[in-house]
Amino acid sequence: AAKDAGKNQVTVYAPELAAARDRRIRLIADLRRALANEEFTVHYQPVVELDTGRVTAVEALVRWTPPGQPPIPPMDFIPAAEESGLIGQLGTWVLRRSLRDVGDWYERYGISVTVNVSGRQLREPGIADLILAELAANRLPGSALVVEITETVLVAETGPEEAAARAILERLREHGVRIAVDDFGTGYSSLAYLRTLPVDILKIDRAFVQESGGEADPVAFLRAMVQMARSLHLSTVAEAVETPAQATRLRQLHCPLAQGYHFSRPVPADELDALLSTGEGRIDVDSSLAA
Numbered sequence: 001a002a003k004d005a006g007k008n009q010v011t012v013y014a015p016e017l018a019a020a021r022d023r024r025i026r027l028i029a030d031l032r033r034a035l036a037n038e039e040f041t042v043h044y045q046p047v048v049e050l051d052t053g054r055v056t057a058v059e060a061l062v063r064w065t066p067p068g069q070p071p072i073p074p075m076d077f078i079p080a081a082e083e084s085g086l087i088g089q090l091g092t093w094v095l096r097r098s099l100r101d102v103g104d105w106y107e108r109y110g111i112s113v114t115v116n117v118s119g120r121q122l123r124e125p126g127i128a129d130l131i132l133a134e135l136a137a138n139r140l141p142g143s144a145l146v147v148e149i150t151e152t153v154l155v156a157e158t159g160p161e162e163a164a165a166r167a168i169l170e171r172l173r174e175h176g177v178r179i180a181v182d183d184f185g186t187g188y189s190s191l192a193y194l195r196t197l198p199v200d201i202l203k204i205d206r207a208f209v210q211e212s213g214g215e216a217d218p219v220a221f222l223r224a225m226v227q228m229a230r231s232l233h234l235s236t237v238a239e240a241v242e243t244p245a246q247a248t249r250l251r252q253l254h255c256p257l258a259q260g261y262h263f264s265r266p267v268p269a270d271e272l273d274a275l276l277s278t279g280e281g282r283i284d285v286d287s288s289l290a291a
């Protein structure tokens with residue numbers, strides 16, 4: 001009977017499902033070709049120390065520009081890359097590119113690169129070895145790299161899978177690589193759980209940042225997160241800061257670090273070069289703050 005019911009549903013939705021599946025299959029084929037043809041680039045967005053304007057890190061954000069087409073945003077292809085397993089290859093490419101690009105910025109200004117790593121990537125065998133080997137190949141210490149994972153990556157794992165993920169993060173940390181929890185506040189991690197995670201940095205999700213600094217300024221969550229992070233000896237990055245009011249608010253709350261269009265959009269490596277040399281590794285934060 002269950003089979004019959006299933007058949008009925010398939011009949012009803014078949015055309016849409018088939019179309020969606022075809023699109024997905026085409027997208028995956030395109031991704032494969034794109035990897036072979038090097039259609040990807042990496043843009044970098046500064047993470048800024050709110051008190052000094054010093055750029056402490058840059059986040060590596062992948063871009064896909066198929067020939068003759070406008071760039072496709074990551075959210076439109078990262079899920080397919082994860083589903084198909086191509087994320088391993090793509091992630092390795094992003095890591096290599098980022099570590100090559102950061103060498104100069106690290107040497108001149110002590111800037112590290114912060115790279116997004118998806119859950120599927122973290123489960124690839126040998127991922128810790130690969131990351132450590134790429135650091136070594138670029139003659140960079142672990143401190144030049146931050147690995148960003150979303151809270152769901154660890155929360156979703158249980159039993160041996162969770163233990164394996166933790167072991168990888170712990171191994172990386174032993175080598176000085178820092179771990180950041182991305183989009184913090186959108187998942188379900190409790191304070192108690194967070195304490196047990198091998199992490200160094202919390203990245204506060206844009207939802208909490210963008211609510212602050214406005215008319216009503218519902219700042220309680222933001223304040224609680226910054227204080228909680230500090231009590232756990234974690235650093236905090238506020239994501240997607242877009243206005244002077246938001247930046248000012250964050251500084252008042254003693255949030256140490258921020259990134260967002262207000263400071264700089266993600267830019268290609270050569271533009272970041274120019275930005276950094278103009279400001280000698282700093283972005284002018286003060287003149288852009290609200291009075």
Ligand code: C2E
Pocket residue numbers: 045060061062073074075078091094116117118182183239240241242259260261262266
């Ligand atoms: P994320 O890691 O949370 O990255 C931050 C996103 O916020 C980026 O979007 C960035 O361009 C955007 N952003 C920065 N400042 C602002 C702002 O002031 N306002 C607004 N509205 N947005 C801002 P992007 O580059 O489109 O990337 C989206 C997501 O795709 C990333 O979110 C990350 O989850 C994923 N992603 C990007 N690159 C990679 C990658 O190399 N590997 C993996 N696994 N995921 C990646």
Ligand code: MG
Pocket residue numbers: 059116148182
């Ligand atoms: Mg990120």
Ligand code: MG
Pocket residue numbers: 182183203205239
């Ligand atoms: Mg984020």
Ligand code: MG
Pocket residue numbers: 182183
């Ligand atoms: Mg995200």
